[in-house]
Amino acid sequence: MRLLPSRRACAAALALLSLGLGAPARALSPAEVEARFLEALEAMAEGRPEQAAEIFGALPPESVTPRIKLERARALLFAGRHGEALRLFREVHDAPETPRSVRRNILPYLEAAELRSLRLRYGARLTTDSNPSRVSEGGTIFFNGVPLEYQPPAEKKTVTGVEPWVSLEKLWESDLLTKLHASASLFEDSDLNSARADLAIGRELGFARGVFLQASLAGEWAKNEGSFLLPSVEAWRRFRLSESARLGFGGQIGYLGAERADLSGGFYRGYVMGDWSLAPQATLFAQASLERRDSRNGFHAYTAPRLELGLSFEAGGFEATPRLSATLTRYDEPHLLIGAPRRDVTWRPMLTLAHEGLSWGGFRPELTLFHERRDSNVGIEEYDQFGAFLNLRRVY
Numbered sequence: 001m002r003l004l005p006s007r008r009a010c011a012a013a014l015a016l017l018s019l020g021l022g023a024p025a026r027a028l029s030p031a032e033v034e035a036r037f038l039e040a041l042e043a044m045a046e047g048r049p050e051q052a053a054e055i056f057g058a059l060p061p062e063s064v065t066p067r068i069k070l071e072r073a074r075a076l077l078f079a080g081r082h083g084e085a086l087r088l089f090r091e092v093h094d095a096p097e098t099p100r101s102v103r104r105n106i107l108p109y110l111e112a113a114e115l116r117s118l119r120l121r122y123g124a125r126l127t128t129d130s131n132p133s134r135v136s137e138g139g140t141i142f143f144n145g146v147p148l149e150y151q152p153p154a155e156k157k158t159v160t161g162v163e164p165w166v167s168l169e170k171l172w173e174s175d176l177l178t179k180l181h182a183s184a185s186l187f188e189d190s191d192l193n194s195a196r197a198d199l200a201i202g203r204e205l206g207f208a209r210g211v212f213l214q215a216s217l218a219g220e221w222a223k224n225e226g227s228f229l230l231p232s233v234e235a236w237r238r239f240r241l242s243e244s245a246r247l248g249f250g251g252q253i254g255y256l257g258a259e260r261a262d263l264s265g266g267f268y269r270g271y272v273m274g275d276w277s278l279a280p281q282a283t284l285f286a287q288a289s290l291e292r293r294d295s296r297n298g299f300h301a302y303t304a305p306r307l308e309l310g311l312s313f314e315a316g317g318f319e320a321t322p323r324l325s326a327t328l329t330r331y332d333e334p335h336l337l338i339g340a341p342r343r344d345v346t347w348r349p350m351l352t353l354a355h356e357g358l359s360w361g362g363f364r365p366e367l368t369l370f371h372e373r374r375d376s377n378v379g380i381e382e383y384d385q386f387g388a389f390l391n392l393r394r395v396y
Contacts, residue, residue, distance in 0.1 A: 037071075049077075050079040053081070070088070070092055070106070086113040093106045093107075100317075115170065118170050120166075121167040123392050125165070126390045127387065127390075128158065128161075128388055129159055129387040130156075131156050131158075131385035133192070136383050161188070163186070165183035165184075166181070174203075179202075191224050197218070210237050210239075211237045213233070216233075217232075230255070232254025235250055235251060237250065248274065249271065249272045249273070252268070254267045267292075267294075268292040269291045270290050281313055282312070282313040283311070286309050287306075289305070289306045290305050302332065309323065311323075320351065321351070322350070322351045323349070325350075328344070329345075329346070338377060342376060344375070348373075351368065363393065365391070367391075370386070370387050
């Protein structure tokens, strides 16, 4: 890297000294501003972010451009002064004259600065669902050749509600990451109400570079379906195959303790995931997983392979993410109605839309449309549902 002439370095040092002694700052010529800018970049490249931040900060206010603010914010971030860095990143990101492409590039730095302080995300979803209880239509069934009228345990009806949520994340100086996510589903019909919380603690393993280990506790309360707790341990690793492709794999093991004791049992999941950047604004992603759940009552034990494919892209200011998942669930024990194990196939196509220009104070609306259908060899277990939700979430 080209070293700056010592004359320029001395001038910069004298300027810093005069500022520290309280002497009035003089206007700098464009050449002087450029020299100090390059000197600060050189300090960054040599691993001296604190010095780089001081050089940027010593420039007279009239000489400070958005580019200089961004470079100073980066220096502050790497120097561990996360609060100051966050303020500058937000200032440039929220400025009306900042191009959208620059705002996109700022977001990862914003998130990194927030994560070291405290990343807070929250929002609410306005939701509508044609079949929230996931029940069949009902009708005539046959048991040992005898016709019986089946009535589903809940009514199939369209409902609307609101789902508030909040997420907290912090990366500590020890590189330990803590996460808390909580949400609730609130409907006019209180029988459909539910709440969920997930607490996780994890970090990268020092003796196995790139391997992450996480311990978590998930819990859910549902008025109709009861409550459960799921403590688990999960490990995963991701690889960069090329500049445009990544691959990863992981596994999770835990124990599900349910309010209905016969549902309690071991939980196991393994998965492979990957993504491929087809273009600067288009990414293809996929995940394949295999889930196994045991239960005290073997009737509820199952094995479920699952595949999800999706594409995230931008066009004309819109951000779109269509995705499709398919899950094949195989239960262990024969079902009373058919004398054979139950087999389900669940399909879920979904589309999420957002617009880059629709954002206010860090909040952005997203619209999601979905359809879910379950086919089964046990007719009363089949259902379909359509739904949509408008999510107003804090982006940063």
